[in-house]
Structures are given as structure tokens and as C-alpha cells.
Amino acid sequence: MTTYIDVSAAVNNRAGLGRYTRSLVQAMLPEMDSPPTLFYNRTGQVQTYPEWTGVPQRAINLGYKPWRMLVWMGQLGRLSYGRLTPGATLFHATEHLLLPLRGVPTVLTVHDLIYKLFPQHHKRLNYWYLNAAMPLFVKRADAIIVVSQATKNDLMRHYGTPDHKITVVHEAAAPHFQVVPDDEVARVRAKYHLPERFLLAVGTIEPRKNLARLAESLAQLRRDDPALGLVVVGAKGWLYEEFFQRIEELGLQNHVLLPGYVPDDDLPAVFRAATVYVMASMYEGAGLPVLEAMACGAPVVSSRESSMPELGADVARYFNPYDIDHMTGVIKLVLDDEPLRAEMAAAGPERAARFSWQRAARETLGVYRSVTR
16 A cells, blocks of 8 residues: 655656655655655656655656546546556645545645636646636645645635645755855856846746846846846746847847756856846746745845745845836845845845755645545
């Protein structure tokens, strides 16, 4: 008899969801009396992780979209796919896809309700699927884990999910996110041709990240600070055309650097090299880069929406992400005050250390125990 954990997001390299799943499983393995079975739907070339060597795994090969539809149809028809999880005593769905199982307790991690709150920022098919399927998944799960109090509030407000069914388990920066030596910063600065003074944004390029407004803010800041640039680390996601259009309209082509994907080993030095890290998002379920930036000693200026203040507390400075002038004013306040930046950089690692994957693992295992009693 065993616990099954869906690690599809991790093995299929799905950005933030994959990072969450890998980090959580890695932290839980030493805490579990017996190893879980790692369950995943293989949708292409899978990513393997050395820390999972010897851990039981069970894979299926059904493709991304067919599998999503099959799971939803199974839930609608009250079927059970128990033959896919033999001997299961619990199933944890770490992304927004709850396997229908009869007689097996299930835990669902809900990362955000972006599709509900910002439907215009989703691809039409994905919006349609999540809007139709998620209410059912949320209802059928025996327990729900959320990655922020903001997401818990959204679930209770939009789906009427009872408070007692939801547990907040915050994510954390991985251990390698830390203040790195100056020579490492210099190496990475040269490798990616980073400017001397720059604002940094990390994340997939999509409308919710609010990068078009950040570009407008950069244009305003450069009037008094012409050496200032913007570095956006992250791959193109969807509906990103507005951002690139604004860069051209504002004449910022030579002042916005887009290195794309940056390996995890280099990210701490990129954070450390930044003059200010800016989290401009209109909404984040977890807002993990806020913690990663603080752990690396970068001053953080952030949107005041959703989960970000939960993480940054009084260490970060906040702005209204819909008000370009307010965004610009708060960023400028930090840019122009070197002692303040030093104070924020010094306080960041201590604040980030209050969150850990070991704590997340223990809290997650507590949810498992609550549903298997």
C-alpha cells in the first residue's frame, strides 16, 4: 500500500509547477516512512532527477490534451482509474488535474485561479477546460493544499470551498538561492552581457506578468537615469505581443535584454547583479521569485496584489501594478536611495529563510495524515 504523487509537471518541464513538484518531493522523501510511487503522464522527452533514483515510478503515455480530457470525463462519469494506481492509499495531484479514484483519499494542490480572475490572459481552450473542470476537481478532492493565503481566499470566495478543507503550504526558495561571491556575479554578468545598472524580472513572458507597464515605467525612469536597463529572464509564454510592441514603441530595443531561459545555477548571481528586482505581476498564486530574489540579496520592489505581500512582508516595497506612475515612483525611491537598497538586500535572506521546503514537506505530510485517518 502506497502514496502516489503526480509528478507530471516536473518530468515534463512545466516551469513553476515543475519546480514546485520537484522541490516538494525531494523534501518529503527523507520524511516518509516508506517511499511513495511517483506517477506521471509522459508527454515527450522526460526530465530525470538523480534524487529520484530508486524511488518507485509509474508512467503512462497518453499525451497532454487527451489525458486531461480523459481525467475530466472520468470525474464527470464518476469512474475510477484505480487500475493505474494499484495499492494506492492516497493520491496527491500536484497540478490542476485530479485523477478519479474510488475509495482512495485524494489531495489536490491549487496554485491559483488565474483562469477565473483573468480569463483574457489565458488561451481560449485552456480557459474553457479549467473553468469547466476545476470546480469539479475542487469539490471531489478530500483535502486541498494552496500555496498562499491569497489563493485560499480566492477558493473560498469563488467556489465556496469550506475553510477546514484548505491548508496553506507556502513554497520556498531552493537552497542554492543565496548570496553568491562577487567573482561569481562578475562571471555571470559577463556571460549574459548584463548592464551595470538594471531592473530584473524573472518569469514566463505573458500578460499577467505586467511587463508592458514595466517597460513604460523603465522609459520614465530612464529620463533621469539613462544608464538604467531592464533584464527579463524567462521564455516566451503566450499573448506576449503587447510587451514586444511596447518595447518598440518606446524605443527601448537597446535597453531591454532578453536572455531567455537561464539555468538554475546562474540565477542566484543574476539576482545578485540586479540593482532592483521588480515583481510587476497583477496576480501570482505563489510569487516564488520574490523569495528567490530576497534570498540572493536583491532589493525587491513588488506589486501589492495577491500573494506578494505575504512573502515580502516589510522587507519589500510595494506599488499598484495598474498605475504606471505609482510603479515608477516606488522603483525610483529605491533606485535613488543606496542605503535603503543595502538595508533591503541585507534583510532579504533572513526573510526568505522563514520559508523552507522542509517545512512545506512536513505540512504536506500532515495533510496526508489528516485524510487517511
